[in-house]
Amino acid sequence: VLEGGTVNLLSRSSGEYNISELGFHKRKAGQDKARSSEKAYRCSSREMHIFGSVDSGSSSVVHRAIFIRVHRIMALKKINVFEKDKREQILNELGTLSEACCYPGLVEFHGAFYKPNSGAIYFALEYMDGGSLADIIRVKKFIAEPVLAHMLVKVLPALRYLHEVKHVVHRDIKPANLLVNLKGDVKITDFGVTSGLHDSVSTCATFVGTVTYMSPERIRNYSYAADIWSLGLTVLECATGRFPYCVNGGLSDLMLQILDDPSPTPAKYVYSPEFCSFISACLQKDADARPTCEQLLSYPFIDRYRRTGVDLPSYFKSVHDPTEILWQIAHMLAVHYYLIFYGSDNVWRYMKTFYREESVFSFLGEEHVGQSDIFRTLSRIRKMLKGKRPRGKIVHVIEKVRCCAHGEEEGVAIRVSGSFIVGNELLVCEDGKRVGRFREEFFMEPGHAMGCFIISRQKLQIVEK
Secondary structure (H helix, E strand, O other): OEOOOEEEEEEOOOEEEEEEOOEEEEEEOOOOHHHOEEEEEEOOHHHEEEEEEEEEOOOOEEEEEEEOOOOEEEEEEEEEOOOHHHHHHHHHHHHHHHHOOOOOOEOOEEEEEEEOOOOEEEEEEEOOOOOEHHHHHHHHOOOOHHHHHHHHHHHHHHHHHHHHHOOEEOOOOOHHHEEEOOOOOEEEOOOOOOEEOOOOOOOEOOOOOOHHHOOHHHHOOEOOHHHHHHHHHHHHHHHHOOOOOOOOOHHHHHHHHHHHOOOOOOOOOOOOHHHHHHHHHHOOOOHHHOOOHHHHOOOHHHHHHHOOOOOHHHHHHOOOOHHHHHHHHHHHHHHHHHHHHOOOHHHHHHHHHHEEEEEEEEEOOEEEEOHHHHHHHHHHHHHHHHOOOOOOEEEEEEEEEEEEEEOOOOEEEEEEEEEEEEEOOOEEOOOOOEEEEEEEEEEEEEOOOOOEEEEEEEEEEEEEO
16 A cells, blocks of 8 residues: 555556555556556545445455446445455456456446545446346246346357457356346356466466366366356256255365266256256366357257247346335435535535436426526525534435336336434434425436436425424
């Protein structure tokens, strides 16, 4: 950690990474100036409203957050930078994500920042609101063949891109690392144990990743085919609802099973011949005999279901309680709005981008239309509530948030009610000396990107005591 709160990480293969509270900068030195490159991501801790955690593992915690600048719900992955093994994980993730930040089938990367007071680096990632395949298995018990085939059509090109273009072995393909969203996308995540290879015949000799999905050659040297083995186990687990090996005997027993026992096979009287053939190909003990991602995409199992009518968005939505998802979104967006309202002037300026030119704001019987008009009106209300009180300004106390679906494009209608008290900051469900009540209605619609929201219509009512 450098003076001024900047983390400097060096990688022999990927170059130099500088991560501060203001964002992430990557410098890769080449043999000459023409081969050198730089990348910068402006994504600071001050531009994030962080909410509760959604997942935690042995090496990281994932929080929901809203990127203030673009009003986008995101996932923030928090990793401790002061643990040596975590630094290797950070380097791997930064290297892979920054080089493939927008490729279909890979979770999008929007930057990283360092928070000195927590000693952690945060990765700003695309928020996948449908959870993981592991979550789907827990709810559905298993995933039917047609659904699996359609998901593989989305995953295999991304894995092929990692192997053939980026020369990267993921090394941790498993149900928990395949995420879905309610739009029907399936994406690979968690690149903390990836390994870069120089060419298509190089091998790795390190022992990392989730042991249960480890291929036989992973216990020795291995290459891209190791990911095909892990994918085969993952697909088989999704189809049957259980992991193919017995894990009760501990690590050494599991390794002996992987090395010495025949590869797992699906029951031929339950599953189609095409599915059994696909799994058998992925789980060949001889790594050289396993097909590539490109070859798997043309396997009969994929072809059999390619033209069947599988509605992935509806399937993923059936896994979750839509009311709970809607309430989580509504609560985050409401708190996000009021945090901007009471934020610094640097934060307040982003309120304008919460609206479109056709947005409408109603207050005291008057309608204000468009970004500029609405922003001016809200600025006057903000100034009025701020007042000149020496003991504190008037602030909102959010007492109740109600919501329902709005429109045909995954919009949300939110009604917030509560009180005004004299205080210093936004409060949620707390008592105090009330000086009035308010009720505010928002109609929010999806923005230009997944997780972004725009206020299309808003109405504010204030009742003084």
